[in-house]
Amino acid sequence: MMRPTPLGRLRDTALPWLLPVAILLGWQAAVSAGLVSNRFMPAPLDVVRAGWDAGRTGELWTNLWVSTLRALSGFAVGGGIGFALGLANGLSRLSERLTDTSVQMVRNVPHLSLIPLVILWFGIGEEAKLFLVALGVFFPIYANTLHGIRSVDPALVEMGRVYGMSRTELFTKVVLPGALPSIFVGLRYALGIMWLTLIVAETISASSGLGYMAMQAREFMLVDVVVLAILIYAALGKLADALTRQLERACLAWNPAYRSA
Amino acid sequence: MLLDALRREAPADPAPETRIADAPPASAPARHPAEAASRGIAVTARDLRKSFDGNTVIEGLDLYLPAGGFTAVVGRSGCGKSTLLRLILGLEVPTGGRIVLEGPETGPRRSDPPKRIMFQEPRLLPWARVVDNVTVGLSGHGSRAERRERALAALAEVGLSDKAGQWPATLSGGQRQRVALARALVGRPGLLALDEPLGALDALTRIGMQDLIERIWLAQGFTALLVTHDVSEAVALADRILVVEAGRIALDVRVDVPRPRRRGDPDLARLEGRILDHLLGAEPNV
Known part of the structure; x- marks a missing residue:
């Protein structure tokens, strides 16, 4: 392969953004020319203005902060439990026999279908959102941690035993690193589910947060704020994905499939 | 002492012991590293049996590996040679009989030299x-x-x-x-078991590895146990070759060719031919 020239590298960086930028420009042009009514679809500049206004009053930042906090705490609780149970069931037959069937049964219930029940239990307080996010995040982390531990090469585990590794060493040096690629897959799924769940929950029952902001805007026909909220979701999702990618690259550098080109 | 007693008591080995080359049979030359380093582990197996789900793999096998020796085990695939190695290493539990590993007498028990294995795959x-x-x-x-x-x-x-x-x-x-x-x-192992470690390598790399293993064995004096299906490899490296058939030792051959051994040496070639004849003439066990 040829060494990329600076120009070539610029092109490689710019290429993925070509399409979104073209769409934005076409969109702005269509609205400005009156082809699309801005009651249904605000022009990109209107959205930027809405963002500027919401940012100036501090309303946007408050809502963003509230939503992020909810997402992360739900993720920590659900992901933590899922990871712990995945490890336990991957390492212990007894634990697996005891819990796996139940988990698989609950997993097949769409967690968002519990919203009416959750509102009855917790009202529209923080607990409701935390519960739903934690529940949604739990399954991908659990299933992928378990699968990762299961798929660790038994030949390597045997090698570790023969070479006198203690149980702790066997776990930290063989089992966990071997399960890591699969755990990362679970992490990325979970992050997607985290935002999805939170937005649905906030749209239906909340008095603050990004989803609430979008619902309020709908009440007052503020299309630009609705679109702003949607774009922020997209950005947050992309940010979470990029962070995971960085983490993967750092932790899985040994794997040629993850090494940066 | 105890080991000698055991050996004398053991039922007469059914395998014929043969020697080749003109080297005097009794007194091995000082090339043997056992005396020099004596870091090796001696292995004794008595009436060793192993079966998997009623399938007998090892049947009433008796074996003594002196400390510091280089023994090769050859046989058709499925003859139980890998199982024998795994039993000696403690990776499998025998169905019957027992295995005694004896390290050098000096030093406290905790500092016993370990036993190590090189697998067919690197397992890094x-x-x-x-x-x-x-x-x-x-x-x-x-x-x-x-x-x-x-x-x-x-x-x-x-x-x-x-x-x-x-x-x-x-x-x-x-x-x-x-x-x-x-x-x-x-x-610094006292026993190094090699489970067809060179099977996946190309011919030239394999010869290089064989030389490397021989050189290090001579320098360190551990007991080496090589399981292989490559008779020429066994003949090049070992000072004793066991042919395993249907879970028993069918042939026990000493290789008294001095080291360094030259590839293509007529004595080695003759010995290789003899073992191959034996392997090919034997009833195929499926």
């Missing part, structure tokens, strides 16, 4: 750098810095000093097996 940890893969062989010994230093020395011994910081994925097959050899040797 893909997420650990080469040098960290070698320190696996020192699990639970010494400080971090000390382990690293010894690992680097072992890597130098197999000629891979410059690869210490690499990921295993970047090495060739032969280099990976050399890392596995360094990992096996770094703990």
Whole structure:
């Protein structure tokens, strides 16, 4: 392969953004020319203005902060439990026999279908959102941690035993690193589910947060704020994905499939 | 003493013992490293039996491996040679009989030299750098810095000093097996079991590895047990060859050809032919 020239590298960086930028420009042009009514679809500049206004009053930042906090705490609780149970069931037959069937049964219930029940239990307080996010995040982390531990090469585990590794060493040096690629897959799924769940929950029952902001805007026909909220979701999702990618690259550098080109 | 007694008591070995070459049979020359280093573990197996789900793999096998010797076990695939090795290493539990490993008499029990195995595949940890893969062989010994230093020395011994910081994925097959050899040797083993470790290598790399293993065995004096289906490899390396058939030792041959052995040596070739004849003439066991 040829060494990329600076120009070539610029092109490689710019290429993925070509399409979104073209769409934005076409969109702005269509609205400005009156082809699309801005009651249904605000022009990109209107959205930027809405963002500027919401940012100036501090309303946007408050809502963003509230939503992020909810997402992360739900993720920590659900992901933590899922990871712990995945490890336990991957390492212990007894634990697996005891819990796996139940988990698989609950997993097949769409967690968002519990919203009416959750509102009855917790009202529209923080607990409701935390519960739903934690529940949604739990399954991908659990299933992928378990699968990762299961798929660790038994030949390597045997090698570790023969070479006198203690149980702790066997776990930290063989089992966990071997399960890591699969755990990362679970992490990325979970992050997607985290935002999805939170937005649905906030749209239906909340008095603050990004989803609430979008619902309020709908009440007052503020299309630009609705679109702003949607774009922020997209950005947050992309940010979470990029962070995971960085983490993967750092932790899985040994794997040629993850090494940066 | 006890071992000698056991051996005399043991039922007459059904396998005919043969010697080749003109070397005097009784007094082996001083090439034998056992006296020099005496770090080896002696292995005794008595009436050893192993079956998997009613399928008998090893049947009433008696065996004595003296400390510091280099023994090769050959046989058709499925004859139980790998199972024998795994039993001796303690990787499988025998169905009957017993195995006694005896280390050198000196020193406290805790400092017994370990037993190590080189597998058919390198079995390196893909997420650990080469040098960290070698320190696996020192699990639970010494400080971090000390382990690293010894690992680097072992890597130098197999000629891979410059690869210490690499990921295993970047090495060739032969280099990976050399890392596995360094990992096996770094703990100064008393018994090194080699389970067809060179089977997957190309012919030239294999010969290089054989020379390397022989050189290190001569220098360190551990007991070596090589399981292989390659008779020429067994003949080139071992000073005793056991042919295993249907879970028993069918032939026990001493190789008294002095080292260094030249490839294509007529004595070795004759011996190889004899063992092959035996293997091919034997009733195929499926």
